[in-house]
Amino acid sequence: MKKFLVTLTLSLFAIYYLSPLLATFFYASSTSWEKSILPDDFTLQWFVQLLGDRAFLGAVGRSLLLATLMTMIVFIVLVPTMIWIHLYFPRWDQALQKIVLLPYAIPGVILVTALLRTYSKSNIPMFFVLLGALFISMLPIVYLGISNQMKLVNMKELVEAAETLGVPMFPIIRSVLIPNLKVGTTLVSLMVFSSVFGEYMLTNLLIGGRFETLRIYMLRRMNENGHVASAVMILYFLFLLVTAFSIFYFNKKQTKKIVVREKMEEPVYEKLLNHS
Amino acid sequence: MKKYAGLVPLISLLAAFLIVPLIFMLLSSFQSDQTGTWTMTNYTEFFSNSYYYQAFFNSLLITMVSCILGLTGAMVLCICLLQLSEKTQEKITFVSNLAANFAGIPLAFSFIILLGNAGVMKLIMPSLQAFDLYSWWGLGLTYVYFQIPLGVLFLYPSMRELKKEWAEVSATLGTTSFYYWRKVALPFLRPSLITTFIILFANGMGTYETAYALTGSNVNLLTVRIASLVSGDVFAKPNMGSALAVLFGLMMITLMSIVGRKEKK
Numbered sequence: 438m439k440k441f442l443v444t445l446t447l448s449l450f451a452i453y454y455l456s457p458l459l460a461t462f463f464y465a466s467s468t469s470w471e472k473s474i475l476p477d478d479f480t481l482q483w484f485v486q487l488l489g490d491r492a493f494l495g496a497v498g499r500s501l502l503l504a505t506l507m508t509m510i511v512f513i514v515l516v517p518t519m520i521w522i523h524l525y526f527p528r529w530d531q532a533l534q535k536i537v538l539l540p541y542a543i544p545g546v547i548l549v550t551a552l553l554r555t556y557s558k559s560n561i562p563m564f565f566v567l568l569g570a571l572f573i574s575m576l577p578i579v580y581l582g583i584s585n586q587m588k589l590v591n592m593k594e595l596v597e598a599a600e601t602l603g604v605p606m607f608p609i610i611r612s613v614l615i616p617n618l619k620v621g622t623t624l625v626s627l628m629v630f631s632s633v634f635g636e637y638m639l640t641n642l643l644i645g646g647r648f649e650t651l652r653i654y655m656l657r658r659m660n661e662n663g664h665v666a667s668a669v670m671i672l673y674f675l676f677l678l679v680t681a682f683s684i685f686y687f688n689k690k691q692t693k694k695i696v697v698r699e700k701m702e703e704p705v706y707e708k709l710l711n712h713s
Numbered sequence: 714m715k716k717y718a719g720l721v722p723l724i725s726l727l728a729a730f731l732i733v734p735l736i737f738m739l740l741s742s743f744q745s746d747q748t749g750t751w752t753m754t755n756y757t758e759f760f761s762n763s764y765y766y767q768a769f770f771n772s773l774l775i776t777m778v779s780c781i782l783g784l785t786g787a788m789v790l791c792i793c794l795l796q797l798s799e800k801t802q803e804k805i806t807f808v809s810n811l812a813a814n815f816a817g818i819p820l821a822f823s824f825i826i827l828l829g830n831a832g833v834m835k836l837i838m839p840s841l842q843a844f845d846l847y848s849w850w851g852l853g854l855t856y857v858y859f860q861i862p863l864g865v866l867f868l869y870p871s872m873r874e875l876k877k878e879w880a881e882v883s884a885t886l887g888t889t890s891f892y893y894w895r896k897v898a899l900p901f902l903r904p905s906l907i908t909t910f911i912i913l914f915a916n917g918m919g920t921y922e923t924a925y926a927l928t929g930s931n932v933n934l935l936t937v938r939i940a941s942l943v944s945g946d947v948f949a950k951p952n953m954g955s956a957l958a959v960l961f962g963l964m965m966i967t968l969m970s971i972v973g974r975k976e977k978k
Contacts, residue, residue: 443796443797450790454808454809457823460827514722514726518720542966542969544918544919544936545919547958547961547962548731550955551731551738551958552734553943555733556734572726638921638940642943642944652818655822656818656926659926670822674819678811
């Protein structure tokens with residue numbers, strides 16, 4: 438009886454969660470779909486048409502550009518600064534954490550309002566403002582991910598031990614910090630990359646149609662040709678799937694490393710990380 | 714002194730793209746859109762113009778409904794999950810996380826194919842003909858779709874901590890399973906239920922993309938309203954938008970600091 442109930446409930450959830458995905462898939466792979474449970478035919482013409490569409494390739498290119506730039510900025514600015522703070526200003530960590538987590542509390546639309554009020558009439562190109570906005574919105578993921586990892590590998594003790602042994606700072610960074618933080622930073626960069634790649638609100642409200650990224654393209658196509666739009670969604674879903682698998686893989690790798698350590702109390706924000 | 718130099722890039726980025734803009738927004742919320750003079754009218758307008766406070770209540774209502782359904786759904790899903798083997802649990806939570814990332818335009822579009830005006834489900838089941846996806850019901854359906862996986866993400870770890878022995882002991886002592894839930898399981902889960910609720914609440918209140926993709930500017934939601942007030946079309950009233958954003962932000966920060974305090978305990 439109990440088993441039956443569990444199966445029934447899970448099936449209902451499965452229907453709720455899978456039917457929109459299946460419908461999109463069938464829609465993307467058929468020329469017409471009317472009055473029947475399954476589509477009338479199977480075709481890849483929408484995918485072919487899509488891959489030949491310059492606007493689509495352009496949109497993917499722009500999204501890739503944003504995602505790559507953002508991942509780089511995060512690594513050039515944020516990660517070194519965090520290591521710096523962790524080593525030299527541990528007492529600042531608490532205060533900084535409050536500021537850095539602010540983007541979790543204030544929804545993106547507020548950030549957009551603030552940035553438009555400040556920069557829309559200035560000479561600063563909105564593209565830079567967009568990069569700044571994306572940077573701010575990525576702060577929580579990166580900050581929590583990296584500081585978590587630093588705590589996990591006991592970075593402060595590692596560095597102190599190396600310093601006591603007389604190792605200069607550069608070799609410490611190269612052969613102590615980087616290898617130890619590798620898995621954590623890979624995880625974080627995957628999350629940054631995939632969330633910037635699929636970003637919509639900040640890009641659309643700050644720059645809009647002048648810089649058509651993937652999601653802006655999706656929305657435009659949605660109102661023009663449903664089949665092509667479905668094809669975009671399916672490709673995007675495949676991208677999400679690949680990212681999710683990689684995150685899962687690196688997460689496993691990370692937890693394996695720390696399984697010997699006693700179970701740490703997970704703060705609430707940390708779980709948001711997996712959600713990104 | 715040299716040590717402080719390492720902090721300059723981060724602090725200047727924070728100042729330029731977060732702190733200073735927020736201060737500018739706060740200041741401009743006290744300025745009139747017409748004349749630019751200092752005034753409180755943007756705030757009094759919020760409380761007197763039904764258009765604005767209605768947006769607030771609409772957001773609040775859809776968020777509350779989606780939170781309660783999302784939390785209940787997440788709990789039911791977790792209870793079911795815990796009956797299964799570890800491997801299956803892992804697979805299902807993987808799918809659930811994936812579903813959470815599907816929110817926004819893709820989600821709205823998938824539901825349009827399924828239940829829009831010419832939706833597949835409507836053709837298969839004519840009884841669904843009356844269902845209007847572009848209404849509050851439709852919004853509710855899509856909100857719950859992304860709220861449940863988010864709820865699972867937060868509830869699942871603490872629900873795993875529920876010991877099977879507790880239920881067994883209660884059963885041996887002759888209590889009903891209702892009594893076990895009321896006296897043992899729910900009190901144990903209370904802190905994480907509250908936290909999850911607030912996270913879902915913040916997520917629901919901040920939702921823009923899904924609502925916008927589904928209904929355009931037709932529904933009067935707080936995020937949609939603010940976005941259309943500030944993003945320079947003909948009806949732009951950036952200072953009014955700033956006032957709404959300030960009120961919205963204050964509410965969210967208060968909520969999140971409650972979570973923070975709960976966490977510390």
